[in-house]
Amino acid sequence: MKKEYIVVTGGGTGGHLKVADAFIEELINRDFNVIFIGSTKGQDKAWFENDRRLSEAFFLDTSGVVNKKGLSKILSLTNMFSKSLECLKIYNKFKVKKVISVGGFSAAPASFAAIFKRNCSFFIHEQNSKMGKLNQITSKFARQIYSSFLENSKVKDYPVDLKFFENSRIRKEIKTIAFFGGSQGAIAINNFALKVAPKLNEMGIKIIHQTGKNDFERVKDFYQQNSINADVFDFTKDIMSKMNEADFCVSRAGASTLFELCANNLPTFFIPFKYAAANHQYFNAKELFDKKLCFLQIEDELDENYFFPCLNSDIEKISTGLKDIIKPNAIKNIVDDILEY
Secondary structure, eight states: OOOOEEEEEEEHHHHHHHHHHHHHHHHTTTEEEEEEEEETTTEEEEHTOTTOOOOOEEEOOOOOOTTHHHHHHHHHHHHHHHHHHHHHHHHHHHTEEEEEEOGGGGGHHHHHHHHHHTTOOEEEESSSSOOOHHHHHGGOSSEEEESSOOOOOOOOSSOOOHHHHTTTOOOOSSSEEEEHHHHHHHHHHHHHHHHHHHHHHHTTOOEEEEOOGGHHHHHHHHHHHTTTOOOESSOOOOOOHHHHOSSSSEEEEOHHHHHHHTTTOOOOEEOTTTSGGGGGHHHHHHHHTTSSSEEOGGGOOHHHHHHHHHHSSSSHHHHHHHTTTTOOOOOHHHHHTTTTO
């Protein structure tokens, strides 16, 4: 008996692609053939072009339509339609009956093709508290939408690697603080870290600092010139081990990072990326902030007089409370539900 083909589509950014990777791994483990459909733009090819787990991988020349006007918008829409027809041919060739979208402009052609095709079940995983434009449009046609932020989601837990749960611990006091700006780094977080670092050093608190490639030398030089012994690096694939060393964190609030921090029970001071679509990073963090399970300030209002009192909060209570925010096996539970259709 031939194995069924299932399509996973979407990406553009690491947050989307991390969820796509979780779906791919789970489906492969269940002995399905998996096809990935993404874009030539963004990070899709870097993640999956040479991925041997995949039966097929297609990268289409697509771009976003949002914020485009006039002729450029018409051209983008025309291109989107032609690429959707291309996806339909792929579905017919491989007899695809299930398509899973993780969002982002990369998912548009394959999502619309799934809607056009008869006898094809379409599913969406929405990562953020504010639904993206594409998902807003296509959600009306989805069999099921999975989200950690939607009250009516059948599975509310977020796909997080089990290692974040397995290495979690309850923090009781702050001996080490980690500053994470994401794989590309964040100037606002770097500048804030350098502003508070001398006092943290005086307090005997160790510093872990992910700077991003472009700001590594500047940040490293600051610590050396001020005789501050900090663990400074531009990027690491093993962010979990750095996270596990920390008792407190300063971070952006992308959904993947936010839920990894929750799974690790690591109390966090969130500084959302202010240019994120629909300000979704702020609203991601606000979900925790309203439950008194994190600290939150926007970039333009960063204040060390707000930050330092946070370090004297009941860290153990926050760390314990994070245990109830997310549970393991989210991807297994979501795929279980998808396979019922």
